[in-house]
Amino acid sequence: MSTTIPLLLFAGLADRIGTSSLAFNVPGLPLTAGELKSLLSEAYPHAKSQIATAFVAVNQEYALSDQLIQIGDEVALIPPVSGGDGTEGDAPDSKSSTDGNCLITSDKLSVEEAVAKVHDANHGATLSFIGTTREMTGEMRTVTLEYEAYIPMALKEMQQICADILSQWPGTQCAISHRIGTVGIGETSVVIAVSSPHRASCYDASRYAIEQLKRSVPIWKKEIWDDGSEWKGPQTGPWDPMIRQ
Known part of the structure; x- marks a missing residue:
């Protein structure tokens, strides 16, 4: 059953997608950070290159691509920092x-x-x-x-x-x-x-x-x-x- 993940977006990635916060529908939870990026790239093809270079953060920590995202996690997409x-x-x-x-x-x-x-x-x-x-x-x-x-x-x-x-x-x-x-x-x-x-x-x-x-x-x-x-x-x-x- 599909569910919604609240996502935080920042800097140029937020500008590209057009919002700093996003309620994003996914097929279900848990799913991995890598799977989330793939789904976002499909939903926002015009931002695919920015999504590819970004890191997922789960509960304010950088996540590896195989880290699971669970219900209630705070999830953010972090573009390259300066x-x-x-x-x-x-x-x-x-x-x-x-x-x-x-x-x-x-x-x-x-x-x-x-x-x-x-x-x-x-x-x-x-x-x-x-x-x-x-x-x-x-x-x-x-x-x-x-x-x-x-x-x-x-x-x-x-x-x-x-x-x-x-x-x-x-x-x-x-x-x-x-x-x-x-x-x-x-x-x-x-x-x-x-x-x-x-x-x-x-x-x-x-x-x-x-x-x-x-x-x-x-x-x-x-x-x-x-x-x-x-x-x-x-x-x-x-x-x-x-x-x-």
Whole structure:
């Protein structure tokens, strides 16, 4: 007997299908994540290429193609993310969500607040990475950036990055803050603060944090130009958010 799955869609995929939420009919449950993508491609052939590159998320975690989707699961289709260079829907007037040392907010970011979260009297090294909106990319002039996030899953992924860092570099602390909504030229979109007993671990952990954020955290950016706009994703190679290095 057929049933309906509520689906969440984001960024360019939502634009292509024409909605950010979809009640999608399937033959029955359970079915696999791969089967869901096949059914969506048949129902929306004009979005087939975007669906092919997207990952299914089940209960705010990336799913392998053979993972079963059950009744009551929260299901989302995640197009390639753009991370630390990337609201649900339109930009809110003021909105913040936190989980431990991780923050997603529509307000301007504070480097000092992020650094304070990782302060430790026994740590000899503290680094802050600050990502800002640049005006020129080659010959293209950016007017603003628009950031969108699958907020609860993004916070979980950011917390996992902090846990990865603590595991790989014992004693090292990390805090991640990301802006959503409209971010103007020269404004800060992401702040990553890291502190560690020694500088080598601090440098390595900071680089890991931004690279993993750009790979796995469901945050997207739309570049707004004078004459158009475009959602941005990974710039090189295939996208696999489940890789952790």
